[in-house]
Structures are given as structure tokens and as C-alpha cells.
Amino acid sequence: MRILHTADWHLGKTLKGVDRTPEIALALRELLEVVRSERVDLVIVAGDLFDRPVVSAEAEAAAFEFFLGLKELGVPALVIAGNHDARERLEALAPLLLLAGTTALGRVRLREDGGVYAFSWGRAALLPFLSERRLVKAVHLLEEDGGTWKGRYADGMRRVIQNLAAGFDPEGVNLLVAHLTVEGAHLRLGGGEFAFYVSNSYAVPATALPATAHYVALGHIHRQQQVAEAPVAWYAGSLIQLDFGEGEDAPRGALLVEVEPGRLPQVHALEARWGKPLRTYRMKLEHLDRRWDEVRDWPGYARLVLEGPGNPALRERIYRELPGVLDVQFTGSAEAQPVEAMARPEELDWLEAYAAYLRDVKGVELSEAQREAFKRVYEEVHGE
Ligand SMILES: [Mn+2]
Known part of the structure; x- marks a missing residue:
């Protein structure tokens, strides 16, 4: 049985105001060709x-075009919601997608409820994204034992996965x-929402993945990889x-x-590289003139980090004359920090x-009003 495993399309994604949907839509058309x-x-x-x-109608249309393309090829699909999906x-x-041969699940269901x-x-077994907060709350309501939130999350997820795997077919x-x-x-921690998401350290131990699965198809981490200690994941x-x-x-694409x-x-990893490449140029401000043409000729999008x-x-001149540059940061001013000097997310507290x-x-810098609002929401969520 031959499976095409893909994840994390992020249709509707914008990067510094640039809509990436056309690049993703093109990649989906090429995926259909692979299928x-x-x-x-x-x-x-x-x-x-x-x-x-x-998301935009264009983003939705790209997804539907993909599933209708699969229907034309007579190939079924399994789809789950990630943390970004509604x-x-x-x-x-889901009922409409089923007409195209696509089985989609948005909310987590246990085996007894059709998961x-x-x-x-x-x-x-389909396991859409289950937020830490919702899972931990559910587990917490059931038992008033000790243990950390992180421990409760890992334990709760282990039990959900065990429940689903009990529905496997031994034949x-x-x-x-x-x-x-x-x-x-x-994980590649380079800042951004990606780093923010993983910094909370809620994770499922590899041992919680079912030994009886022939393949575990994962999404969420954007770097393509085999999970260590779980050869089928x-x-x-x-x-x-x-x-x-x-x-x-970083490897990406589809498997x-x-x-x-x-x-x-x-x-087998597909070797095609879809979408425009993104690159960060870091240099001393006085070297910019010398490397101007190099940055201008970069075929993808660029971020410029200038020391000065x-x-x-x-x-303004950079944005006007180097259209591929989407972001310019100067590291010379007092409040700005060089990107490399950013603290590792796991060493930071939530605020x-x-x-x-x-x-x-x-x-932008966190304002005093945002700081207060964040603390209030944080305390509400954690009930402290
Ligand atoms: Mn994602």
C-alpha cells in the first residue's frame, strides 16, 4: 500500500504582508501529479x-481543488485538524468532503465515538490537535492527584492514544x-510563532505511540523527520x-x-522543493553596498539583519529597490537585540x-497595557 503523507500546508499564510497562498496552491497541484x-x-x-x-476564498479553493483532484484520480484521503485549523x-x-472520498475529522473522538x-x-485512528489546556483540564477534573501539568498532559495523551489503538485490526x-x-x-528554534509554540514543552513521549501501528503520520513540527525511538513515526x-x-x-515537503x-x-522523501526559498542575510551595515547585488539577485524572499x-x-530605499526583502532589522539601536542573542524559548517564562x-x-515591544492583559489572561487560564 502506497501512502502520500503531507501536513502543515498553512494555506492563507502571510509573511510580512506577502500572501504565500499561490506558492502553496502550486505545490498542491504538483502533489496531485505525484499522487x-x-x-x-x-x-x-x-x-x-x-x-x-x-482564510481567503483563494486559500479554501486551493484545498478543495486538491481533494477534488484526488477524487478524479480515485484516491481517498484522511484529514485531521491541526492547531491552526478551525x-x-x-x-x-466533513460530510461534503466524504463525497470526494476524503475522510476528515476536526474534533478529537475516542474509539467509542468513532475516532x-x-x-x-x-x-x-485519527487524532486531531488537542490543546494542552483542554486535555489537562479534563484529566484534572477526573483526578486530584499531584504531578505537574506537563506530566498530566503526557499521561492524558498516552491514554487517548491507547484508547484509539485498541480499535486496531490485528489482521x-x-x-x-x-x-x-x-x-x-x-526543532529548529529561530524565533517566530513556531518557537513560541514549542516553548511550552507540552509533548507526548515517543513510548506513548502505539507499537501496533504500521505507520504513524504526524503533523505540527515543520521540519521533516523520523521520530527518534519510534521507527514508524x-x-x-x-x-x-x-x-x-x-x-x-531544513528538510520539508512530503513523504x-x-x-x-x-x-x-x-x-522516501520527495526531493522537490516547493515555494520560494527564504533567507536571512546578516551583515555589518557598512558591508551592505558590497553585497547589494547578491541580495537583489536572491530568487526568494529575504530578511536583512544589519549591524548598525x-x-x-x-x-525605505531597501524596500523600494530590493523587492525580495520583506524585513529589515537594525541591531545598533539600544532596544533591538541581534537575532542570535535571543534567549532560548525554554528559558523564558510565558510573559x-x-x-x-x-x-x-x-x-513591536510589549506595552504596559498588553503586559497587564497578558498576565490577567494567563492567571485566568491557570486558575491561580
Ligand atoms: Mn503547522
Whole structure:
């Protein structure tokens, strides 16, 4: 059985005001071509189809075009909601998607509620994104034992996965599709929302993944990788490079997987690189003239980090004459920090992490009013 495993499309994503949807839509058309030429039997989309709960019509159209293309090829698909998707919306669309041969699940369901699907080849357990807060709250209400929130999260997820895996078919092929962080997954921490998300350290231990699964198709981490200590679990990676912090050379794209009972899955990374490449140029301000043409000729999008005092006129000239440059940062002014000097997210508390996120992604400093509002919300959420 040949599976195409993809995840983290993020249709509707904008980067510094540039809509990435056309690049992602193009990648999806090429994926369809792979499905056809490689004679794929099943497509898996492991969450984060969309970047936000409400996206442009163009973003939705690209997703529907993909699923209708699969219907034309006669290839079924399994889809789950990621943390970026509107899960209720996906639930509402599910009956319609089923007409195209796509099985979609937005909300987490246990085995008893239909979280495990039966097919002619075996079973698929679908586990959409389950937020730390909702899961921990549920577990916490059940038992007033000690243990940390992180421990409760890991334990709760282990039990959810065990529940689903109990519905596997001992005779057939068994798949788990999930959108979550597995402990020990290799992360590229370069700031941005990506780093912010992983900094909370809620993760599922690799040992919680079912040993009876023939393949575990994961989404959430944008770097393509096999999960250490779980030889059948893989992250497909994002379809295109979405943020500057994600690493120019980090593997991503999609995976072609051959699965059959009784042997380890054969996993092949697709070599195509979709979307424009993103690159950060760091240099001393006085070197900019010398490297001007190099930056201008870069075929993708660029971020310029210039070591020197800020200069609005120069910033304007860069944006005007170097259209590929989407972001200019000067590290000479007192409040700005060099990107490399940013603290590692796991060393920050939530408030500091939020401030770092605003600074790094939005380019603004946390105001006193935002600081107070954040603290209030944080305390509400944690009930302290
Ligand atoms: Mn994602």
C-alpha cells in the first residue's frame, strides 16, 4: 500500500504582508501529479491545512481543488485538524468532503465515538490537535492527584492514544494520524510563532505511540523527520518554507510511504522543493553596498539583519529597490537585540516568551497595557 503523507500546508499564510497562498496552491497541484505518477493508494494530511480559522476564498479553493483532484484520480484521503485549523468548520465540511472520498475529522473522538475508521485494508485512528489546556483540564477534573501539568498532559495523551489503538485490526494495516509534538523531535528554534509554540514543552513521549501501528503520520513540527525511538513515526514537514526562522536547509515537503503488515514502512522523501526559498542575510551595515547585488539577485524572499544604527531613509530605499526583502532589522539601536542573542524559548517564562514573540514576529515591544492583559489572561487560564 502506497501512502502520500503531507501536513502543515498553512494555506492563507502571510509573511510580512506577502500572501504565500499561490506558492502553496502550486505545490498542491504538483502533489496531485505525484499522487498520479507514483500510483498512490491513500493520501494523509496530518493537520494545519489552513493558517488561520478564517482564510481567503483563494486559500479554501486551493484545498478543495486538491481533494477534488484526488477524487478524479480515485484516491481517498484522511484529514485531521491541526492547531491552526478551525476544527468546527472542518467538522461541518466533513460530510461534503466524504463525497470526494476524503475522510476528515476536526474534533478529537475516542474509539467509542468513532475516532477509528475501518477500511478494506485495515484501520486508521485519527487524532486531531488537542490543546494542552483542554486535555489537562479534563484529566484534572477526573483526578486530584499531584504531578505537574506537563506530566498530566503526557499521561492524558498516552491514554487517548491507547484508547484509539485498541480499535486496531490485528489482521490489517493500522495507521495513526496525529497533530502533536513528540518528545525529542528535532526543532529548529529561530524565533517566530513556531518557537513560541514549542516553548511550552507540552509533548507526548515517543513510548506513548502505539507499537501496533504500521505507520504513524504526524503533523505540527515543520521540519521533516523520523521520530527518534519510534521507527514508524514521521513528520512530513511543511509543504513550503513558511518562516525565516525555519531554516533554509531544513528538510520539508512530503513523504511517500510503502506500508505492509509484517515489515517496517519504507519511507522516501520527495526531493522537490516547493515555494520560494527564504533567507536571512546578516551583515555589518557598512558591508551592505558590497553585497547589494547578491541580495537583489536572491530568487526568494529575504530578511536583512544589519549591524548598525537604524536609518529610516535606508530602510525605505531597501524596500523600494530590493523587492525580495520583506524585513529589515537594525541591531545598533539600544532596544533591538541581534537575532542570535535571543534567549532560548525554554528559558523564558510565558510573559517573556510572549514579549520575545511580539518583538521577533511583529517587530513591536510589549506595552504596559498588553503586559497587564497578558498576565490577567494567563492567571485566568491557570486558575491561580
Ligand atoms: Mn503547522
